[in-house]
Amino acid sequence: MIHCDYCNMPILFNPRKYADLNFCHPDCFEKRHAILNARNMPEPFYEEVRAVHDGYCPKCHGRGPVDIHTIHSIWTVWNAGTMKQTQQLSCHGCASKDAIIAFGKASLFGWWGLKGLFFTPVVLSRNLGTILFPPNPSKPSPTLTRECANQAIKAGKYSVLPLPPETETVVLEAERVVAKIRRGQSFLWGVVFALVGIVAIYDAPRSIKSHHGEHIVAEILTILFFCVLSWWNFRKWKSGKR
Ligand SMILES: [Zn+2]
Ligand SMILES: [Zn+2]
Numbered sequence: 001m002i003h004c005d006y007c008n009m010p011i012l013f014n015p016r017k018y019a020d021l022n023f024c025h026p027d028c029f030e031k032r033h034a035i036l037n038a039r040n041m042p043e044p045f046y047e048e049v050r051a052v053h054d055g056y057c058p059k060c061h062g063r064g065p066v067d068i069h070t071i072h073s074i075w076t077v078w079n080a081g082t083m084k085q086t087q088q089l090s091c092h093g094c095a096s097k098d099a100i101i102a103f104g105k106a107s108l109f110g111w112w113g114l115k116g117l118f119f120t121p122v123v124l125s126r127n128l129g130t131i132l133f134p135p136n137p138s139k140p141s142p143t144l145t146r147e148c149a150n151q152a153i154k155a156g157k158y159s160v161l162p163l164p165p166e167t168e169t170v171v172l173e174a175e176r177v178v179a180k181i182r183r184g185q186s187f188l189w190g191v192v193f194a195l196v197g198i199v200a201i202y203d204a205p206r207s208i209k210s211h212h213g214e215h216i217v218a219e220i221l222t223i224l225f226f227c228v229l230s231w232w233n234f235r236k237w238k239s240g241k242r
Contacts, residue, residue: 006031016177019164026178031146033163038142038149040161049148053140057091067135068143069095071102072126076113079193083119085126087143092134099130114192193226 002011005021006028015022016029019036023029054064069090074083088095103124110120135141140148152158200222 004028005035018166026181034146034150035142036163037153037160038146041149041152041158045149045152045158046145048152049140049145052089052148053144057094059088059090059094062091062093064091065137066091067137067141068147069099069130069134070126071095071098071130072106072123073102074106074116074120074123075109076111076116076120078113079115079189081113081115083115083123087147089144089147092137095134096131099127103127114189114196190227194223197222197226 002015002022003009004011004015004024006023007025009024011022011024015024016026017023018029018032021032021035023032053066055066056062057064057066066089068087069092071086071088072084073086075081076083088098090098106120106123106127110116110123135143153160
């Protein structure tokens with residue numbers, strides 16, 4: 001079974017390829033250069049990474065090991081909201097504290113939109129994962145190595161080997177897949193919103209339903225309202241902001 005070289009998930013079909021790497025999703029595919037760079041650094045670089053890993057925590061100045069931990073957050077209100085993940089360099093103690101705070105915030109503010117109903121449990125469980133399953137403390141994680149490589153290259157500390165050429169079709173295909181997924185999700189949300197609108201009308205108090213004409217007008221207005229919301233949602237997805 002092939003595994004994704006970025007997130008390590010098994011890939012069931014159609015991996016995106018770059019050099020000898022395989023990726024499960026366009027978002028993972030985007031990290032391909034960083035992965036390759038982190039693999040091909042000169043030996044002194046890896047000693048530096050180990051020094052960072054075994055050094056002091058930049059947050060509490062306590063003893064390491066220090067690694068990259070991910071904190072997940074979400075807030076939603078009806079059709080709006082954000083869901084994001086923040087990576088931080090710290091000891092596991094600091095990361096757990098921040099994950100507990102993020103857990104509390106998500107359980108208070110995550111649930112107030114439709115997306116939140118689906119994704120708040122995901123965010124909560126991921127924060128639990130940050131607390132319960134830290135990276136292996138005996139060596140720097142691949143994420144830490146990648147981040148250090150990124151910074152060292154940006155700072156011009158090390159020169160990197162030229163990256164293998166990109167086949168244009170691969171890039172195009174990845175972009176197409178991203179667009180397809182986003183469009184599919186937006187369409188799905190549109191359907192969900194429209195259904196919710198219809199159900200809301202049919203479940204409305206009897207007084208609204210008493211005049212058939214008003215009922216139809218209210219229904220059409222509601223569906224239009226949800227169409228506009230979905231269209232806005234789709235534009236947001238297309239522009240890449242979540
Ligand atoms: Zn992946
Ligand atoms: Zn700390």
